[in-house]
Amino acid sequence: MEVKKKLKPKKPLRIFLYTLSTIIIVVTCLFIFYLYERNELTKIGYSVKASNEILLKLKKSYVLDIGENKTLNAAFESKDYKEKNLDNYSKIKYQPHKHLIKNINTLLKKKYNNNEISMILSHGEDEDVTEFAKRKPVAYLEEFFTYDFAKLKNYDRYMSYMNETGEDEENTIIQVNLDLDKEAYKDPVITDDYTEKVLVSKHRKLEDNYKPKDLITIPSEYVKGNTKVKGDRTAFTHLKEMIEAAKKEDMDILVNSAYRSYEDQVEIFDEYKGLYGDEYVAKYVSTPGFSEHQTGLGFDLASSKADIFSTTKEYDWAVHNSYKYGFVHRYPKSAETITGFTNESWHFRYVGKKIATYVYEHKLVYDEYYAMFLDK
Numbered sequence: 001m002e003v004k005k006k007l008k009p010k011k012p013l014r015i016f017l018y019t020l021s022t023i024i025i026v027v028t029c030l031f032i033f034y035l036y037e038r039n040e041l042t043k044i045g046y047s048v049k050a051s052n053e054i055l056l057k058l059k060k061s062y063v064l065d066i067g068e069n070k071t072l073n074a075a076f077e078s079k080d081y082k083e084k085n086l087d088n089y090s091k092i093k094y095q096p097h098k099h100l101i102k103n104i105n106t107l108l109k110k111k112y113n114n115n116e117i118s119m120i121l122s123h124g125e126d127e128d129v130t131e132f133a134k135r136k137p138v139a140y141l142e143e144f145f146t147y148d149f150a151k152l153k154n155y156d157r158y159m160s161y162m163n164e165t166g167e168d169e170e171n172t173i174i175q176v177n178l179d180l181d182k183e184a185y186k187d188p189v190i191t192d193d194y195t196e197k198v199l200v201s202k203h204r205k206l207e208d209n210y211k212p213k214d215l216i217t218i219p220s221e222y223v224k225g226n227t228k229v230k231g232d233r234t235a236f237t238h239l240k241e242m243i244e245a246a247k248k249e250d251m252d253i254l255v256n257s258a259y260r261s262y263e264d265q266v267e268i269f270d271e272y273k274g275l276y277g278d279e280y281v282a283k284y285v286s287t288p289g290f291s292e293h294q295t296g297l298g299f300d301l302a303s304s305k306a307d308i309f310s311t312t313k314e315y316d317w318a319v320h321n322s323y324k325y326g327f328v329h330r331y332p333k334s335a336e337t338i339t340g341f342t343n344e345s346w347h348f349r350y351v352g353k354k355i356a357t358y359v360y361e362h363k364l365v366y367d368e369y370y371a372m373f374l375d376k
């Protein structure tokens with residue numbers, strides 16, 4: 001029987017297979033090495049996209065020395081990355097803005113330093129920073145932007161208002177943020193916040209058809225006179241606690257008025273306008289839609305012992321104790337220029353104990369607290 005000889009690959013084919021195998025092994029090793037290198041970067045917080053660019057730009061050692069840095073990550077992800085600004089990126093505080101790196105480049109070009117750029121970025125949204133970056137450099141940013149509640153988009157209004165009124169920087173920021181540099185009732189913000197933190201003012205309006213979801217009829221024993229009064233359930237629960245606490249100190253606080261619908265406000269406004277004229281209602285009566293009473297959170301208090309609440313010990317007690325139950329004295333005489341309303345000694349508003357305590361202890365009115373901590 002004839003034995004067939006095993007055919008060996010021809011030499012050119014052997015060389016090709018050997019070369020191909022070598023290439024595959026080398027590529028595999030390089031790929032494994034690359035994955036290892038990339039993993040070192042992703043492990044400390046860099047995205048896959050940023051890590052790829054870091055390796056491509058041979059900046060791995062630099063980045064590892066810096067450590068996790070969100071602004072650096074955004075820079076390496078961005079088409080706007082500039083090598084000359086690399087050291088700056090790592091020292092600028094990150095903000096989740098669409099055009100973050102582009103705006104940083106522009107601000108650096110205008111000679112802002114890293115701290116100033118961080119300050120600018122932290123006081124506005126992406127569009128605000130983009131617009132601010134277009135303007136000529138501002139010399140004294142810290143005048144306003146050392147305050148956390150300053151808004152980049154309001155810079156020109158701050159300058160104008162401060163020059164006009166002589167207010168200091170902090171009060172200027174608060175008052176402009178509350179739109180006190182604008183005409184009352186004109187182009188108001190229509191609020192969509194119907195929590196206990198809602199701000200209603202001559203510049204913050206409720207929708208005409210807004211009605212609180214959890215209104216209750218206040219028991220007659222807590223109401224002065226024979227009128228039917230409604231209020232927010234949670235707010236009245238805390239007001240009831242306050243009234244009972246006052247009784248233990250021989251004081252009798254009652255509710256004179258609380259929730260008023262938009263239609264009720266129109267009726268009251270028209271009645272007083274007819275009786276006393278435009279000047280009177282402008283000073284003493286809220287334009288319909290601009291009254292806290294529509295929220296069900298505002299209560300006009302009274303004493304069973306006197307008709308003028310401000311002359312009673314109940315008034316003095318409420319001013320100094322209502323915060324313990326979540327209420328603020330809403331329109332004190334000392335803050336008429338802030339609230340925009342003439343002093344109402346009887347008007348107290350539920351905002352919750354935490355906020356009410358802060359307002360009382362820091363001698364603020366709720367508008368100021370809102371501008372400083374809630375108006376984003």
